[in-house]
Structures are given as structure tokens and as C-alpha cells.
Amino acid sequence: MAKTAGRPPRSESDIAEYRSKIAKQALAIYRAEGFDAVSMRRLAKEVGCAPMTIYAHFEGKQDILRYLWADVLADMSREIQRKLERIDAPAERLQMAAQAFVSYWVDHPDHFRLVFMSNDVTRSDVSTFVMDEETLAHFQMFSDLVQDILQNESNVKASTDTLISGMIGIALCLNTIRDYPWADATMMTDRLLTSIISPVDTAS
Amino acid sequence: MAKTAGRPPRSESDIAEYRSKIAKQALAIYRAEGFDAVSMRRLAKEVGCAPMTIYAHFEGKQDILRYLWADVLADMSREIQRKLERIDAPAERLQMAAQAFVSYWVDHPDHFRLVFMSNDVTRSDVSTFVMDEETLAHFQMFSDLVQDILQNESNVKASTDTLISGMIGIALCLNTIRDYPWADATMMTDRLLTSIISPVDTAS
DNA sequence: GCATTATTTGTGACGCGTACTAAAATACTA
DNA sequence: TAGTATTTTAGTACGCGTCACAAATAATGC
Numbered sequence: 001m002a003k004t005a006g007r008p009p010r011s012e013s014d015i016a017e018y019r020s021k022i023a024k025q026a027l028a029i030y031r032a033e034g035f036d037a038v039s040m041r042r043l044a045k046e047v048g049c050a051p052m053t054i055y056a057h058f059e060g061k062q063d064i065l066r067y068l069w070a071d072v073l074a075d076m077s078r079e080i081q082r083k084l085e086r087i088d089a090p091a092e093r094l095q096m097a098a099q100a101f102v103s104y105w106v107d108h109p110d111h112f113r114l115v116f117m118s119n120d121v122t123r124s125d126v127s128t129f130v131m132d133e134e135t136l137a138h139f140q141m142f143s144d145l146v147q148d149i150l151q152n153e154s155n156v157k158a159s160t161d162t163l164i165s166g167m168i169g170i171a172l173c174l175n176t177i178r179d180y181p182w183a184d185a186t187m188m189t190d191r192l193l194t195s196i197i198s199p200v201d202t203a204s
Numbered sequence: 205m206a207k208t209a210g211r212p213p214r215s216e217s218d219i220a221e222y223r224s225k226i227a228k229q230a231l232a233i234y235r236a237e238g239f240d241a242v243s244m245r246r247l248a249k250e251v252g253c254a255p256m257t258i259y260a261h262f263e264g265k266q267d268i269l270r271y272l273w274a275d276v277l278a279d280m281s282r283e284i285q286r287k288l289e290r291i292d293a294p295a296e297r298l299q300m301a302a303q304a305f306v307s308y309w310v311d312h313p314d315h316f317r318l319v320f321m322s323n324d325v326t327r328s329d330v331s332t333f334v335m336d337e338e339t340l341a342h343f344q345m346f347s348d349l350v351q352d353i354l355q356n357e358s359n360v361k362a363s364t365d366t367l368i369s370g371m372i373g374i375a376l377c378l379n380t381i382r383d384y385p386w387a388d389a390t391m392m393t394d395r396l397l398t399s400i401i402s403p404v405d406t407a408s
Numbered sequence: 409g410c411a412t413t414a415t416t417t418g419t420g421a422c423g424c425g426t427a428c429t430a431a432a433a434t435a436c437t438a
Numbered sequence: 439t440a441g442t443a444t445t446t447t448a449g450t451a452c453g454c455g456t457c458a459c460a461a462a463t464a465a466t467g468c
Contacts, residue, residue, distance in 0.1 A: 002383060028306070039423075039424060039425080040424080040425060040426080041423075041424070041425085042423090043282075047449085049446080050255065050446070050447050050448070051425095051426090052427090052446085052447075052448085053445085053446055053447070054427085055426075055427090056445070056446075060425075060426075061425065061426090074314045087396040091312050091393075096320045104373045116376060116380055116381075119379075119380040119381075136384075139384065153389075157387050158387040158388075158391045158392060158395055159390055159395060161377075161386050161387040162370070162374070162387070162391075162395040162396050164377070165370070165373040165376070165377040165378075165386070166366075166369070166373050166374070166376045166396060167321075167373065168371035168376060168377060169365075169369040169370050169371065169372045169373015169374065169375075169376060170373065172320060172369070172373060172376055173365075173368070173369040173372060174369075174370060175323075176320055176321070176323040177320075177323075180340075182365050182369070183361050183362040183366070184362075185367040187359075187362045188362060188365055188366040188369060191362055191363060191366040191399055192366050192370055192399055192401075193399070194398075195395055195396055195397070195398045195399025195400075196395075196399075200244070219457060221439080243453075243454060243455080244454080244456080245452095245453075245455085253416075253417085253454095254416070254417045254418070255417095255456095256416085256417075256456090256457090257415085257416055257417070259457090260415070260416075264455075264456075265455065265456090332434085407461075
């Protein structure tokens with residue numbers, strides 16, 4: 001039953017090629033005209049296929065949007081790295097990175113929405129998507145920075161994840177709840193950082 | 205020119221009545237069938253008016269959804285208060301409240317989406333909406349809890365806001381980025397709390 | 409009554425995401 | 439070449455948020 005007649009399934013490379021073609025076009029639209037401009041119908045038109053064909057390659061729009069994450073995250077990472085260039089002291093490096101991280105998302109609400117707010121929360125069934133190495137690396141960067149400071153601390157992961165989610169939370173709040181008189185972003189980020197640094201009781 | 209003939213504008217109370225009627229129905233739908241069930245067309249049908257009439261009372265869907273916040277926040281607040289009932293020590297109270305806060309949003313993704321993720325980030329023009337007293341009170345609760353601990357600290361607001369946005373960030377991350385192996389929510393919340401408590405160097 | 413003005417309704421439209429189905433194109437095996 | 443399994447397409451459909459614009463309705467001053 002294994003090898004019957006008929007057209008064979010698409011080859012792995014064909015699948016990948018088509019997927020990347022769609023993703024690439026989606027990225028082009030997103031970069032040129034922003035989040036709202038990326039629509040399935042338009043994407044299909046520009047790629048040159050029927051709207052429904054895309055659904056043969058992606059599960060839905062969310063599945064496509066995830067492919068734009070890498071681009072945005074790379075952009076963010078680049079900006080942070082640029083600001084870190086001339087800084088050596090571990091504590092200052094972490095602080096600068098954190099501030100830059102928050103600033104990036106606050107200054108680019110559209111990108112923030114794409115990466116952190118465009119998920120369909122209701123769809124909780126198993127996701128086939130796994131974060132690729134590159135995407136993970138952008139988070140790993142903070143892990144490294146934290147590691148530089150908490151050398152004797154065992155639980156670097158908890159600290160890093162708290163820092164990351166905390167920073168994202170600051171960006172989320174500033175982006176979405178504009179009516180609430182939030183404290184200054186820089187101040188909150190600094191406060192958050194003490195949760196990472198303080199257990200070690202660094203000189204204050 | 206001030207007092208010409210013609211039908212006078214709706215009275216303040218009429219406006220408020222109509223608005224609350226719509227908001228009330230939206231809440232009923234949301235409670236019964238969740239986020240996705242709340243649609244303008246259906247809402248209009250159940251309220252007994254034409255779909256477009258709603259736009260005479262609200263700027264759009266977002267404007268209506270905000271009226272559901274109060275209900276969700278009250279529910280959350282109630283749950284936290286319930287867990288705080290038998291706890292006296294300030295530090296434990298704050299910790300319990302924080303854990304309950306994060307748990308609530310992680311356990312109710314639909315509510316989280318409603319309150320924190322349904323905002324139109326792109327629409328950055330001035331919003332006429334101001335948080336009402338009741339809504340503010342739910343955040344104020346944390347301010348009080350923090351105040352109980354940081355009695356000698358001057359900047360309670362920065363600490364509180366950092367805590368709140370950090371907790372929201374934890375919930376957001378757990379809700380949206382499921383592929384990333386986040387540290388345990390409880391652990392992250394505890395870590396976050398140290399940023400609030402540690403500057404005072406409470407007995408550990 | 410009438411004219412004037414404010415509000416509501418109706419209707420149609422646009423583009424959206426996505427589901428369903430049937431037909432067509434494709435690329436292989438026998 | 440004929441058969442067959444697999445894509446892909448086309449078309450239709452649903453409900454969505456929102457816009458535009460004309461018609462209807464309601465409430466007032468004269």
C-alpha cells in the first residue's frame with residue numbers, strides 16, 4: 001500500500017520553497033505597509049495563487065505571521081547590539097540591553113503587536129510550530145547577560161525569563177493601557193532589573 | 205444661533221442609558237459565549253436596534269469591549285480578595301495576591317485577551333476614555349499591598365507599576381508564546397516580587 | 409400646522425479570515 | 439496511454455467590522 005500510483009506528495013524542498021515564497025511576500029507587504037496590510041487575499045494575489053491555496057501550506061494567518069517574527073526580532077537584536085558596542089561592564093551591559101529592549105517595543109507598537117499580540121489565544125490545541133534557533137537566540141542574549149552577573153546564582157533561567165516577560169509586560173502595558181498613568185518606562189525597567197541583580201547583593 | 209429650532213440633542217441620561225444598555229448586553233453575550241461571540245451585528249440584533257446605530261453611541265467595537273473590563277477585573281479582584289481573607293502578614297499578603305493575579309490571567313486566557321490584547325495598538329489618537337474609579341481601584345489594591353511593605357520607601361508607584369506590568373507580562377508570555385520553555389509561573393512571580401521587596405531588605 | 413434639526417434606520421458595499429465543494433491540472437505508475 | 443492519487447483552482451458562502459449615504463422618524467421653536 002505504500003507505493004501506489006498517482007502524483008507523489010510535494011517534495012520537502014518544494015514545500016519549503018513555496019512556504020518561504022509566501023512568507024517572503026508577507027514580509028515585503030508588512031515592511032512596506034504595516035500589520036493591517038497583510039491579508040490573505042492580497043498575499044495570494046501578489047504571490048500569484050488562489051487565496052485558498054495558501055491554506056494548503058499554512059494553517060492560517062497566524063501561522064504565516066510567525067514567519068515575520070524572525071525579521072522583527074533580528075531588527076530588535078541589531079539595535080540592542082549596536083547600543084552595547086562600547087559598553088564593557090556586565091551590569092551596565094544588562095541595563096542598557098534591558099532599556100533598549102523595552103524602548104524598542106514601546107517605539108514600535110506595530111512590531112509589538114505582530115510578535116506578542118497577534119496570537120489566537122483561544123486556539124490552544126497543539127502547535128506544530130517550534131521556535132527556530134535564530135529566534136531563540138534573541139532571547140538567549142539576555143540569558144548570557146544575566147549569566148555574566150549572576151555567576152554564582154544557580155537559577156539563571158528563572159531570572160532571565162522573569163526579566164524578559166517583565167520587560168514585555170512593561171511594553172504591553174504602555175502600549176495598550178494608555179489611560180493608566182504608568183510610571184516612567186525607564187524607571188520600571190530599572191526596578192525590574194533589581195529583581196535580577198539584588199539576590200546577589202551587588203554593591204549599591 | 206445657540207438655541208435654534210429642531211430636535212434637541214439626546215440628554216446626558218439618555219445617552220448613558222443607551223450606552224449601558226448596549227454594554228450590558230455585550231457583557232451578557234461575553235459571559236455566556238465568550239470573546240468571539242461578541243459581534244456588532246449580533247449585539248445590535250439583541251439590543252433591538254440597527255447595527256449602525258451602535259456607532260452613534262460608541263466609536264467602535266473596542267470602545268464597547270472596554271466596558272467589559274470592569275466585570276472581568278471585578279471578578280479577578282474578588283478571587284484575589286478571597287485568597288487574602290485569612291492572611292495577615294503584609295509580605296505574605298502581597299505574595300499571595302501576586303500569585304493569584306498571575307494565576308487568574310493564565311487560567312482565563314479569554315479574559316486576558318479581552319482586557320490586555322484586544323486594543324487597537326495602531327489607533328494612537330487621543331482616547332476620550334478615562335479609566336473609571338472602579339477599574340483603577342483594582343490596580344490600587346496592589347499599591348496598598350506594596351505600601352504595607354515599603355513603608356519607608358518613597359517610590360511606591362514605580363514599584364507597584366513594575367509589579368503589575370511584570371505580572372501582566374508573565375501572563376502574556378505564558379499565554380502567547382507557548383513554544384518557548386518558560387520557567388514556572390510561580391517561580392517567575394516570586395522572582396519579580398523580589399524587585400519590590402528587596403530594596404528594603406526584609407528579613408528573609 | 410410647519411420648518412428645522414437630531415437621531416435612527418435601511419441598504420449596499422468593501423475587504424477581511426476561512427470553511428466547503430466540485431472541477432481542473434498535475435505527475436506519477438502500470 | 440490509461441488510471442490514479444495529489445495538488446491547485448474556482449466559486450460560493452458565512453459572518454465579521456466598518457463606511458457611506460439616503461430615507462425615515464422624532465422632537466423641538468415658530
